[in-house]
Amino acid sequence: MGKIRTAIGLMSGTSMDGIDVALVRTDGEARVERGPFLGVPYDPAFRDRLKLSLEDAKSILRRNERPGELATIERELTVRHASAVTEFLDRYALDRSSVDVVGFHGQTVLHRPDEALTVQLGDGRLLARETGIPIVYDMRANDMVHGGQGAPLVPVYHAALSGTIRDAKLPVCFVNIGGISNLTYIGGDGSIVAYDSGPGNTLIDQWVETNAGIPFDQGGMIASEGRIVAELAELYLENPFFTAGKRRSLDRNDFLPPSGTAAELADGARTLAYVAAASIIKSAGHLPVMPTLYIVCGGGRLNGTIMRDLVDLAARQDADVVSAEVAGFNGDAMEAEAWAYLAVRSLEGLPLTFPGTTGVKEPVSGGILARP
Ligand SMILES: Nc1ncnc2c1ncn2[C@@H]1O[C@H](COP(=O)(O)OP(=O)(O)OP(=O)(O)O)[C@@H](O)[C@H]1O
Ligand SMILES: CC(=O)N[C@H]1[C@@H]2OC[C@@H](O2)[C@@H](O)[C@@H]1O[C@H](C)C(=O)O
Secondary structure, eight states: OOOOEEEEEEEEOTTOOEEEEEEEEEOSSSOEEEEEEEEEEOOHHHHHHHHHHHHHHTTOSSTTOOTTTHHHHHHHHHHHHHHHHHHHHHHTTOOGGGOOEEEEEEEEEEEEGGGTEEEEEOOHHHHHHHHSSOEEEOOSHHHHHTTOOSOOOTHHHHHHHHTTOTTOOSOEEEEEESSEEEEEEEOTTSOEEEEEEEEOSHHHHHHHHHHHSOSSOGGGHHHHTSOOOHHHHHHHHTSGGGTOSSOOOOOGGGSOOOOTTSSOHHHHHHHHHHHHHHHHHHHHTTSSSOOSEEEEESGGGGOHHHHHHHHHHHHTTTOEEEETTTTTSOTTTHHHHHHHHHHHHHHHTOOSBOHHHHOOSSOBOOOEEEOO
């Protein structure tokens, strides 16, 4: 057994709703003790600036370029992460010196796997100075250097957790319904197959924001009052992404929301919730075996309409769907916990990604260590 470290993971996902902070004690292998979690939301003004920064990012050709507002936003984002660490430590009465390492994801503003280009805002050296804790950051880049998609990286953590699932037999499939959704299949022999599976909440968020001025469809209530617009759903589900021979990781802008005239508010939300659920089942068709159990994490598990559709579609394949909590996990904390786990693996030089997870040529480690 390797050395057990105390690690904090920091995740700011594609939904751009805030910073997730989680603590894990781990050897970076099979030993995982999950600790507390805190979500620190962005204020609406900063969220708007982050979203606008996606436009500035479109002109980036090399990953260290920071055109337009990006340099200013990166600094502010990093300082906000440092404050989130302090809030977390204070909330749970934890001593800063007890934390061995922080895994820092930052904010993806551009992801073009076909050009081996992925850009996460987040200054690891500044975060190390601000927190006084060693930081492992930029964990996607080395995977791309070795021919990988640069995402998803959480699967190796799902694999570690799969050994601890209550009453479950392998194979099992973890589903993250974040802004974008991704799947991790753990086979009976422990093999991992993972990939991005399609749009998650991001289309729904943009739809209700534009048409109702609210950031997301709480509980899927708006969607629950609508009907599925079949032609609109088909437009999304016929995207070549779902039938391509090779699995491809997604950028937030790969799927765009419908135009305002495409549907009434509730019908649009209903249709996009269905698209989120159907994308998962469609993409699962590329797994070695159709799963019999889906464990759902990420904010989308709180959208009752997505979940009802997912349960119905999975039932047609004799599969069950449970939320992360039913399996004994925290569905909000999973990605932040994974970043803590990955930071420890990085320190140990263990692989973060595998041919079955990102399509990388061989298992590779990654991440840059910044000391305070
Ligand atoms: N109570 C709720 N009801 C419905 N939807 C919710 C609820 N809470 C969160 N969500 C949805 O979940 C989204 C956030 O999910 P999550 O934090 O898992 O995404 P992320 O980590 O930013 O994305 P990704 O995993 O793609 O990086 C919100 O934008 C919203 O759409
Ligand atoms: C480039 C990037 O940030 N991708 C995210 C995004 O959000 C979900 C999905 O697309 C996943 O591939 C990835 O995040 C998770 C945390 C991952 O790497 O596993």
